[in-house]
Amino acid sequence: MNQFNFRPLFRYEDAFIEGILTTLKLAFQAGAAGLILGLVCALLLGRGNRAINLIIRSYIELIRNTPPVIQIFIIFFVFPTIGVRLPPFEASVVALTLYFGAFVTEIVRSGLASIPRSQLEAGHCLGITNLQVFLHVVMLPALRNIYPSLTSQFILLLLGTSVASFISTEELFHTAAFVDSRTFRSFEVYALISAIYVSLVIAFRLFFFAFGKLAFRWPTAR
Amino acid sequence: MALVEIKGLRKSFKDLEVLKGVSLTVEKGDIVALIGRSGSGKSTLLRCINGLEETQGGTIEVGERQISAKMAGLREYRQRVGIVFQQFNLFPHMNVEKNVTLAPVLTGKVSKAEARKLAEECLAKVGMLEKINAWPEQLSGGQQQRVAIARCLAMAPELMLFDEVTSALDPELVGEVLKVMEDMARQGMTMVLVTHEMSFARNVASKVVFMHQGKIWEEGTPEAVFGDPQTPELRAFISSTHH
């Protein structure tokens, strides 16, 4: 057997960096859009309109019970037949947003449910508006309660961006497959991108930890 | 003209009728103590006055204005009525100052710059000034409850509602909260309070109202209600409160 040799990979440095940037862009864009989508869905679910609830519930069940790769295929290959034609990167963002948003909906819902009714009443009794009650009374404690699951879900999204390679979005995993096909250094290539993914996850976890410490400083009973 | 005028108030939760035609008048400056067994509808009555519950009959007038949970202007009305609950319900993620100034700032009663001074004034009234920067979780129950009262005072209410505000407190902490309420009474605040502290009702209230099975069973001055109860239900209730 030949020795491990990372040297042939060096000339693809730029491609790897491009891949990392695209992966991060996917995660950030789908993360931000999915967060908003999830928040809106969770708030709509709370309003108790039958038809809207049915639509949102179906969406969540659909996403949670099908493989992400099929979701991205449908958006890239099937949507054009109904006239929605997206380039790979955009299609990936849409698919990942829908994917992330479904999980965020459930997480946000549990966060809203974790705030006791008495807190809302105390807010309303002070004569402030519903929006003010949400923004000032509910939001931060709810966010604190769901922070661990929300950040974990984002990490899953970050790793899950690799499905975008199936529709030839040139993110990190796609780059790896490309370099592998050129160098035949499978072990080295996948060892390298594994290390990159792990480093990204560690970096995000550290950031989330530090941010959480800063944002949620109030002492809690439990 | 009375500050609060309740006539024939009816309130049900599904099939359960909880208030069965309650009529009550509260004059400005009155201290009305609501007493009665658990489940007799005392909390529900307070919640109706504050527009927290929809009612099924009768009327509530406060300051000559019809009150309901669905009325326009409910928010402005609530800015003039303070309510304090058994469980304090401070906002855990805000320090004491922020808890007190949140509503005055958001409703535009004071500017952000004046807020600190307002917090200091209100906290001084309840003896909590030195805890202005503390988190609620760092305070004892009695201290939290006094902050909750200061939070109401910051809105300069015309009427204060108290729902068993000392019931969740350790016995040694009850006194500090009652003292604050006594001070407020002496300053002329109109108050309606649900309480199990019979000596407080006897000594501070201008009117004592005994509720039983969703009705006002008996009412009068503390002397009359405690000294000369007219119904066996009230007599039984009073003797059950002496241990």
Ligand SMILES: Nc1ncnc2c1ncn2[C@@H]1O[C@H](COP(=O)(O)OP(=O)(O)O)[C@@H](O)[C@H]1O
């Ligand atoms: N939100 C609610 N839903 C259903 N029943 C309720 C609700 N709130 C109170 N009740 C019922 O109404 C009755 C009166 O309750 P409450 O006003 O809390 O009494 P009190 O404060 O005198 O103990 C009780 O039987 C209670 O179980």
Ligand SMILES: [Mg+2]
């Ligand atoms: Mg009660």
